Amino acid sequence: MATTLPVALVLGSVSTTAVADPMYSRNMSTFGLPGGIDTPTAETLQDGTLGATVSWSDYGRRSSVVFQALPGLTTVLRYSRVDGINDYRDDGYITDRSLDLRYQVVDEEGWRPAVSIGLQDFLGTGVYSGEYIVATKNVTPSVRVSAGLGWGVLAGEPRTIDIDDEGGTPNIDEWFRGGARPFASVSWQVNDRLNLVAEYSNNDYLARYSNGEVFQQGKEPDSGLNLGAFYRFGQNYEVGAYTIGGNTVGAQFTIALNPREAPYPSGLEKAPAPVRPRPAPSADPEGWSGTWAQDPSAQPAIQTALGEAMSKEGQTLESMALSANRAEVRMRNRRYVSQAEAIGRTARLMTRALPPSVETFVITSTADGIPTSSVTVRRSDVERLENTEAGQIANAAALSDAPAGAPGLVPSEGVYPRFRWSIKPYLTLGVFSAEDGLTYEVGAEGRASYEVAPGVVLTGALRQRAFGNIEHRGPAIPSDPEFCEAYGRCGRGEYFTPEEYEANPALETTPEGVPRVRSDSRMYTGNSDPVIPELTLAWYAKPAPTVYTRVTGGLLERAFGGVSAEVLWKPANSPLALGAEVNRVRKRDFDQLFEFRDYEVTMGHVSAYYEFAQGFTAQLDVGKYLAGDKGATVTLTREFANGWRIGAYATKTDLSAEEFGEGSFDKGVTLSIPLGWATGQATRERVDADVRSLSRDGGAQLNVRDRLYDQVRDSHSVKLYEGWGRFWR
Template identity: 60%
Template sequence: MRRRFRPLLLTSTALLTASVSALGVASPSQGQTLNSYGLPGAIDTPTAIAPPEGEIAATVSYSDYGRRVTLSFQPVPRLTGALRYSKIDGIDINRDALQDRSFDMQFQIFDEDEGWRPAVAVGLRDFMGTGVYSGEYLVATKTVTPRLRVTGGIGWGRLAGAWRQTDYRDEGGKPNVEDWFSGPAKPFASVEWQATDTLSVLAEYSHDDYEPEIGGGAEPPGGKFNLGVNYKIGDTYQIGAYTVGGDTFGIRGSVALNARNSPYPSGLEPAPAPVRPRPAPGADPEGWSGAWTADATARPVIQTALGKALRNEGQTLESMSLSANRAEVRISNNRYSQQAEAIGRTARLMTRALPPSVETFVITSVEHGVPTSSVVLRRSDVERLENTAAAHIGQRAQIVSADPRPGDLVMSDGLYPSFSWGIRPYVSVSLFDPDDPWRYEVGARASARYEIRPGLVLSGEVKQRAFGSIEQEAPGGLSVEEYQAQDADVTAFGVPRVRSDGRMYSGDDSPSIPRLTLAWFAKPTPTVYTRVTFGLLERAYGGVSAEALWKPVDSRLAIGAEVNHVRKREFHEAFEFRDYEVTTGHVSAYYDFGGGIWGQIDVGKYLAGDVGATVALNREFENGWRIGAFATKTDMSEEEFGEGSFDKGIRLSIPLSWATGTPSTQRIGGTIRSLSRDGGSRVRVDDRLYEVVRESHTGNLYDGWGKFWR
């Protein structure tokens, strides 16, 4: 925009800020400024600064050269990634504007030291898209004084003023490896002066001549020098204004959250009951001798009292076995995001409920009626180490596989069958669509769950839309009526429309049933788990899904297999189906690398009949934040797949307890993908086994063990 600010960006920035401000505060590093591409930089050029580990930032920038919305993330200390949605007027002859998705990646080779060495980074910009912003760089940044930072680098592609001509008819979405670090290379530089604690002044030298934007009707920049200012509002928000070439103005707004910094670091849950030391043997000789076991009423009384105390802590005492020296309790955690906290609070209550002769505590975690792991503790260790660091009790604890057999366990009275229900509002958001980048829907969701017996669960939900911009829409330029009347839902290439007609399931003003299933979870051996789910599995498909998972409690490796036979549901009739029917199946391998990082590979047949593999890498932080990236490539050709070439995206999951401070097992989040296409699509089934089991297995338990005494 030339010499004036438009209200659109201010509105967008306000909406973006409001959407995340309720979640808490972030803590960006001192002096970090985000550029118009949403990554550390000045105005258009990058710096070698790495954001703090765990930071997720959203940036909106606007000028006559285009609009950009960027989500950047720092999953590990040196690696920065970004997913961007851009709108550039006039440069795509097939559309009024190019609405482009692009990916960036930057790796910090060296961080800055107190001596002469600067921070050094290498980066790829728009390395997997249509390539309209394609460029690579090597950059170094040095803090000269506490208020002055200088950056210099060498750029290729757009950063060298060498736009790589883009064929917008190309499907894009794949790495342009042959272009990386090719063509002419030219220098760029920037200076940032921290004028006050909140205001910084920016200047940069850039060779980007905005050739594609000028071809679309924008005015050329007046020179190679860009100037800007950046203003920080607290530790969370940044707003900035800048000029490109001295005569084209732009504005930018950013907001950041950090997975490692909670607005409630200590939580708001009430303090746990203190450990009760046992009395001296002389004070309770009967309790120490074990003579109490001869009383047939002792166990029921103890189990009832302990069950009531655990219920007040948000735990369900599923079953219990009790002898003179050993007690095992099997618990379902309904409150705490870290299983270690549920186990620690259970151990405290066991010291208060059990006779003094009981020395061995076995606390078994139960998920969906299935025992997943057992933590074995000595009571004397619990008494002795209560006021020490959690690591000390962790060194004394044993985590072993839970025996699937009931043995002498006695079920608690009145647990099954169990019925629960709830009504709550929902908000659905669709992002990065090439036709409409922001769609939403607001309504109410009623859910119910009927646990018939341990492991056998009938559940479902009903949704009622209230309002929103998500409406029913048919693909291929057809009307809704024409598409619904078709005998087959296929693309021009004969590919079944398994996801690309997803909007046909939207905009229903009458109640809908997204899910209604009967699921059976079991554990036939100490290391094998199974699941069978039958019914309306998701909004678009119904059928049966069967899964088996091999996962020893202390193994980093897990192997799984899943088979689904499904039929496509009618668009608005809850219990009617369309003609498309398919059997899909995958073999999966999972590996926990430690430090909250795990990977997953799925190989098999997808919903559209294509065969291939999905690779995913995930990071979970100590407080439960999860961020992951995935990519799927199948035997479907780029032309058959359509724009994007293959499926890829980012998954984000935030525990509600991080934002509110109150304990909860609920999460918010979702999957962000550049496009929704038919290739590489799987059935969306709730409670896949690895996610269910890993919460209470060794790796995840130890990662959250700091919560044991909370």
């Protein structure tokens, strides 16, 4: 560093590259977050950025997913192949999952550098475990310097890994302990594309285990000096090459997406119909007088015309109440991610379809046939504010709870019963399995729904596998002498065959007495014959203006069938919601048809939801889970105005870490991206993922479609107004 830093300062002083404000990352480290090469920096990504980095070197292969959860909070979930370490497979490497958190305490301002505090691999087995405090400063417009203190692997003092530890719990007693050593890096932004990095690192790539074994991960570095070059192309991609310790080379690839930077920011949907101002009273005296309302043929004609116009905009006019000066439409949004856009387009069409005397518009949103909220706005405000910012029409409108029924509502013809169907390919991926690596299954799924009446929906799906490497397999054979002797094999990497598992019902309970509700999930995969993942009849109702109910019966998910009942209290103008759910379910047979196994359970939970600023929603579920264990689940989700949702959850129950097994407790990350964000086409279709490292029995929830909270909140205050900027779209 003594020679590299002065040279970089001299060369960088002639560059005219602008300094980022705030201090955003110039490149990603091999650990998948803003940094040098192996060392961290105090940089961040743009708020809300979701990215992935894959790096290769003689020390291993790391696949990381990074999310800038807050402007100062960076999170990383990492899956690594760590070379040079042996386990029961004797492959010369292990696979490891780890989680990092970094918080930027202060950003750069004047003479003050940006400062961050980080925890590296604080929930994994500890191969990469370390903590740090780091500062980063722009010394010229193109040269940036970082220096910090590191503990654990960042100080060249790897933590001792307990071979009996199930993992998944924070090693708090070791944080910022064991001696600290300095690290540093310098980056030179040659131009808008190329960034050169030099750093001093203490990582010697050793792993120490509690049984006394010490492993060298690849070659021992000849020195602490690492050099790298990183090149950005396009808006979202980066490639890099680097040397570690002077004797090892590596490469990496990064992709980063920001929800606020869609490929088609304005969308590709057609422009809405313009607002039609009313004619002067002298030009239409009958329309202004309201005498038209006495004609019994007026409402059917108006309702038919408005319904046809709304259908072209992707909305369904379910019912309508019309008088001389007021009109209420109840509509279902079938096209737009933002409910505000659907409401705005409906308001425009009402100005074109309704006689001039109608001054009050009430637009009531529905979900699954039940009303969720009403937006009331004066027609004159719609006419007056069309070409202003959306905030003005928001101030002029009133949001209220919608009653189940309303005087004068007339159902639209041909809306119920309604049949819909689709046939699409499906792809199932497994990406964080330490045993199997990347797994996949590809096939076709046919799905149909029949809405018998408002709130009554029959839904079913049929799947046919085409190919994949997710095969039928029983759970792992316990490392117990009884099982070793009975099956002639046991321990990690050994599994019951499907035939062995089905032949002995006693195996459907673990040796610790926990029913296998998820750890035998591979028994539900790999079927070459058609399967029925879901077949249900659901009834949705609204017994009070702020109370919603759901009862669903049938084959609820691929592994369980039965009855699920739910009630939700959710005022339209409140960020708080309370709910309760109870389920009586039985385990389905592994062929996923109509037969059941012996295990059944009554489980459920009470829930509290709260919507904070910046799109954050917190959820707390307390109750009983599928395996009969009792505990609580905490979920934190962030949703952006364009529909991106990213969340994390953790469940702790009365099962001990030993009873739960590897991972100690259930946890995971959820991701939901609207398909329209990438294609530019208006659609409510989504790409969803639930990323969890393990599938265990403790804390297992039932997977029921269309739970009430997500169905209702689209048209309620917090989420509705976050997307209100699309009212005039």
